[in-house]
Amino acid sequence: MMLGEFAGFMKGNGSMSEGVNSINADWHRRLAEIYGPSGYMAESAAYPGVKQRLDIWVQKLIENGVFPSPDKGRRVTIVSVAANSGYLEMRLKERLGENYLVVAGDIADVPREFGSRAVPARFDAARLPFMQGSIDVLIDLLGAAWHEALADEREGNGGFFFKQIIARYCLHLRPGGLLIIDSDRVRGPVLSTAARMEKIGHSEQLAGFKGPQKIGWDTFRVYTKKEITD
Numbered sequence: 001m002m003l004g005e006f007a008g009f010m011k012g013n014g015s016m017s018e019g020v021n022s023i024n025a026d027w028h029r030r031l032a033e034i035y036g037p038s039g040y041m042a043e044s045a046a047y048p049g050v051k052q053r054l055d056i057w058v059q060k061l062i063e064n065g066v067f068p069s070p071d072k073g074r075r076v077t078i079v080s081v082a083a084n085s086g087y088l089e090m091r092l093k094e095r096l097g098e099n100y101l102v103v104a105g106d107i108a109d110v111p112r113e114f115g116s117r118a119v120p121a122r123f124d125a126a127r128l129p130f131m132q133g134s135i136d137v138l139i140d141l142l143g144a145a146w147h148e149a150l151a152d153e154r155e156g157n158g159g160f161f162f163k164q165i166i167a168r169y170c171l172h173l174r175p176g177g178l179l180i181i182d183s184d185r186v187r188g189p190v191l192s193t194a195a196r197m198e199k200i201g202h203s204e205q206l207a208g209f210k211g212p213q214k215i216g217w218d219t220f221r222v223y224t225k226k227e228i229t230d
């Protein structure tokens with residue numbers, strides 16, 4: 001990647017301690033272990049069927065024209081917050097090309113796809129190391145919001161952590177920016193992020209966003225950050 005250009009868009013050095021507000025900190029430490037090098041989920045993208053599912057997802061996102069076009073030469077910034085190995089992000093970058101900056105972030109130190117032109121980054125999605133209002137598209141697939149909703153369900157706290165992380169996403173998106181979550185119901189026993197929202201009694205709507213628009217037979221839900229005038 002071009003480090004200079006990424007540095008201008010990131011806040012500080014992107015370290016894990018930046019902007020700490022202790023959101024669900026113990027759970028997040030645990031997640032970094034579970035999905036990290038010595039954890040049992042370190043190679044989730046290598047599990048049979050995962051790459052095939054991610055290829056289908058990339059195709060659906062592209063064929064449904066989800067991503068905005070670059071405006072007057074300005075690159076579109078896409079931040080995937082829970083990319084794991086970054087396979088989907090690598091494929092997205094290949095399909096979208098030079099006018100798109102694709103960041104493959106994750107809280108865990110996961111082995112990354114070799115040769116990917118997506119930018120690998122390590123951060124907690126609840127403490128995004130980017131300028132407020134700077135991101136065009138935020139992607140969270142079976143990722144951070146999913147795990148927050150799981151923690152909420154266990155603690156029976158009315159969706160507190162889930163709402164907190166969505167508020168963070170809203171803060172870091174530009175007005176009119178997009179948040180994409182998964183709602184795919186045909187993937188076996190693993191619940192989608194949308195289904196996790198339902199489980200904690202959250203409606204389909206998200207505070208600060210319009211939508212959702214349901215994409216690809218409700219494989220994804222796309223939310224648009226409200227403009228000040230909305």
Ligand SMILES: C[S@@+](CC[C@H](N)C(=O)[O-])C[C@H]1O[C@@H](n2cnc3c(N)ncnc32)[C@H](O)[C@@H]1O
Nearest residue numbers: 035081082084106107108124125141142143144
């Ligand atoms: C099941 S994997 C999903 C990976 C990929 N998005 C997919 O759809 O296959 C979940 C990933 O979410 C990451 N994750 C969970 N909570 C996170 C957080 N707060 N910030 C960043 N990544 C997080 C985990 O480290 C893990 O790599």
